[in-house]
Amino acid sequence: MNPLNSPLEVGVRALVLLAESHPEPLDLAQLAVLDYVLLHSGEFDGPPSLHPDLPGRAGELGRKRALLEQALLVLIRAGLAGIVDHRQGLMYAATDQGPAFVDVLEAPYVGSLRERAEWVIHQYFPGADTRAVTRQIVNRATADVARRDGVHG
Secondary structure (H helix, E strand, C coil): CCCCCCHHHHHHHHHHHHHHHCCCCECHHHHHHHHHHHHCHHHHCCCCCCCCCCCCHHHHHHHHHHHHHHHHHHHHHCCCEEEEEECCEEEEEECCHHHHHHHHCCCHHHHHHHHHHHHHHHHHCCCCCHHHHHHHHHHHHHHHHHHHHCCCC
């Protein structure tokens, strides 16, 4: 199994986000956008990005949903997250064990994830419109491709 962008890696990131938002739930679209912003926080005037700014990174959003669904199933089976019937529909939330599990993870990468999750949940995300952020990500990536290919608009 390739650990990079596997359900396990995406699950750890999702759990860090859910633990930081605990007890508030997040839906799949929010998790996908927040995961992108978490990894590319430097693009959003946050802490330095954890992942490099590679061409085609906006395509991550499309692939991320399927990976997140698999990752969330892993978290649910492990008792670290659950599905919540919320006024906005079915959402995901960390169980009480989720934040406790994140607290025992000691890898430097997890520490970096936690710092960025705190920023994205408490400073960037409040009041952010998921659709508007998605458009911003796609527009930025489209502009990056146009610049790279020498296309002028």
